Amino acid sequence: MTLQGKVAFVAGASRGIGATVATALARAGASVAVAARSQQEGKLPGTIGSVAQRICADGGRALPVACDVTDEASVDAAVAATVAEFGGIDILVANAGVLWLGPIETTPLKRWQLCLDVNTTGVFLVTKAVIPHVRARGGGSLIAVTTTGVAMTDHGANAYWVSKAAAERLYLGLAADLKPDNIAVNCLSPSRVVLTEGWQAGGAGMQIPPEMVEPPEAMADAAVLLAAQDASGITGTIQRSEELIR
Numbered sequence: 138m139t140l141q142g143k144v145a146f147v148a149g150a151s152r153g154i155g156a157t158v159a160t161a162l163a164r165a166g167a168s169v170a171v172a173a174r175s176q177q178e179g180k181l182p183g184t185i186g187s188v189a190q191r192i193c194a195d196g197g198r199a200l201p202v203a204c205d206v207t208d209e210a211s212v213d214a215a216v217a218a219t220v221a222e223f224g225g226i227d228i229l230v231a232n233a234g235v236l237w238l239g240p241i242e243t244t245p246l247k248r249w250q251l252c253l254d255v256n257t258t259g260v261f262l263v264t265k266a267v268i269p270h271v272r273a274r275g276g277g278s279l280i281a282v283t284t285t286g287v288a289m290t291d292h293g294a295n296a297y298w299v300s301k302a303a304a305e306r307l308y309l310g311l312a313a314d315l316k317p318d319n320i321a322v323n324c325l326s327p328s329r330v331v332l333t334e335g336w337q338a339g340g341a342g343m344q345i346p347p348e349m350v351e352p353p354e355a356m357a358d359a360a361v362l363l364a365a366q367d368a369s370g371i372t373g374t375i376q377r378s379e380e381l382i383r
Contacts, residue, residue, distance in 0.1 A: 143167040144227050145227065146267055148204060157354065160357070163192045168197075168199070212266050227274050228364045230364070231282065232282040238297055252296035253303075256297065257303040260304045267279070276320055277321070279322045282356075283324045285328070285377065286301065287302045320367065323375070324374070359376060359382050
């Protein structure tokens with residue numbers, strides 16, 4: 138897959154799946170906006186600057202842009218900075234997310250609201266901001282990173298799965314809305330568990346057997362494939378990484 142001449146905006150790209158996807162998109166030829174709140178090292182490793190620096194050192198083009206996906210002004214400023222630097226946007230990967238897997242009856246309201254703010258409203262805000270720019274390019278691809286947990290109703294409920302389910306409904310509906318604009322809209326989730334820094338910090342101590350662990354590169358390869366789509370290709374789907382790249 139080549140993404141030469143394309144511009145990608147990756148939200149939540151300072152570490153984990155987002156950083157791996159941003160790097161893969163750049164290696165496929167895209168110029169990449171590395172967007173996240175992490176401008177300085179915090180509790181979790183990784184910053185937008187360090188990811189952008191690695192991409193550039195590898196011969197790619199990357200711009201670190203500070204972006205809080207829960208703040209509309211911050212999102213709009215990050216998108217504007219990307220367009221000013223690269224001339225437009227063809228690809229969105231809405232990856233920013235927070236994890237909370239605790240049972241509903243022991244979930245603090247602030248955790249519930251944080252999951253909805255980041256995982257649902259954050260996807261809404263970055264998507265809303267990017268759509269006009271992708272439309273202006275004559276088409277492109279929007280990708281929301283979700284989770285297989287959405288379908289695991291036999292395992293109960295938690296704020297993370299609920300917020301990701303809402304994002305999936307948003308994107309499935311958007312696929313129909315944006316088809317006339319030649320914009321592919323898809324959801325992408327790992328087939329198994331990617332042990333990112335965020336998972337390690339928020340996975341509630343859950344032990345994952347080795348056979349259930351997926352390398353982040355599977356998500357990166359799948360994201361590159363979906364990023365190359367427009368409305369004439371794959372659109373209106375929920376994809377699982379390993380199944381897609383097979």
